[in-house]
Amino acid sequence: DAMVIQNPRYQVTQFGKPVTLSCSQTLNHNVMYWYQQKSSQAPKLLFHYYDKDFNNEADTPDNFQSRRPNTSFCFLDIRSPGLGDAAMYLCATSAGGIYEQYFGPGTRLTVT
Amino acid sequence: TQLLEQSPQFLSIQEGENLTVYCNSSSVFSSLQWYRQEPGEGPVLLVTVVTGGEVKKLKRLTFQFGDARKDSSLHITAAQPGDTGLYLCAGSNSFPNDYKLSFGAGTTVTVRA
Numbered sequence: 001d002a003m004v005i006q007n008p009r010y011q012v013t014q015f016g017k018p019v020t021l022s023c024s025q026t027l028n029h030n031v032m033y034w035y036q037q038k039s040s041q042a043p044k045l046l047f048h049y050y051d052k053d054f055n056n057e058a059d060t061p062d063n064f065q066s067r068r069p070n071t072s073f074c075f076l077d078i079r080s081p082g083l084g085d086a087a088m089y090l091c092a093t094s095a096g097g098i099y100e101q102y103f104g105p106g107t108r109l110t111v112t
Numbered sequence: 113t114q115l116l117e118q119s120p121q122f123l124s125i126q127e128g129e130n131l132t133v134y135c136n137s138s139s140v141f142s143s144l145q146w147y148r149q150e151p152g153e154g155p156v157l158l159v160t161v162v163t164g165g166e167v168k169k170l171k172r173l174t175f176q177f178g179d180a181r182k183d184s185s186l187h188i189t190a191a192q193p194g195d196t197g198l199y200l201c202a203g204s205n206s207f208p209n210d211y212k213l214s215f216g217a218g219t220t221v222t223v224r225a
Contacts, residue, residue, distance in 0.1 A: 031211055040198055042215035090154050096211055099143040099204045103154035
């Protein structure tokens, strides 16, 4: 009963080649988040959607963009990946006003 | 952003031993969650604590929220190799951003068979 699904689980891209990561959810939650996590560190919030409202964290590089075409899907676009963007990317959801966040299994991005 | 400090950063124990992980802040949180993350996977929610002084038990895991809602602890009794993972505490920010979490840096727990 997968609730938050991320595809692909592993993505290899070349330096500077655009890449898109996808996330879908069956929980019907109105908030969706994208996090970046590097080597056993805490997840770092990049941005989130509260319904259709997009909220960017102040320190998220312009290289990172997101789209949410409907309630169920959310995409992370990295326009020109650098070596420093290699990380685990986590998608999470929550029901607005409820504290818990539910995470997907993550996409491990490698930049060559 | 409200900061959470976790200690210790690393913990390696023998199967059957007990362990405690701490999560501290100078800020008050509306709620605090604990997650466990295994290598190559996303964090999995273990528990949410909301009320100051609250204690929750989940089998061999005991979670406590401080009276002032600024700190929390996770205690594992008779640890098993399956308890190995990265333990993250996360606090809900103040309204109106209470749907955003502040994460601690995590505690890597290794339970040796």
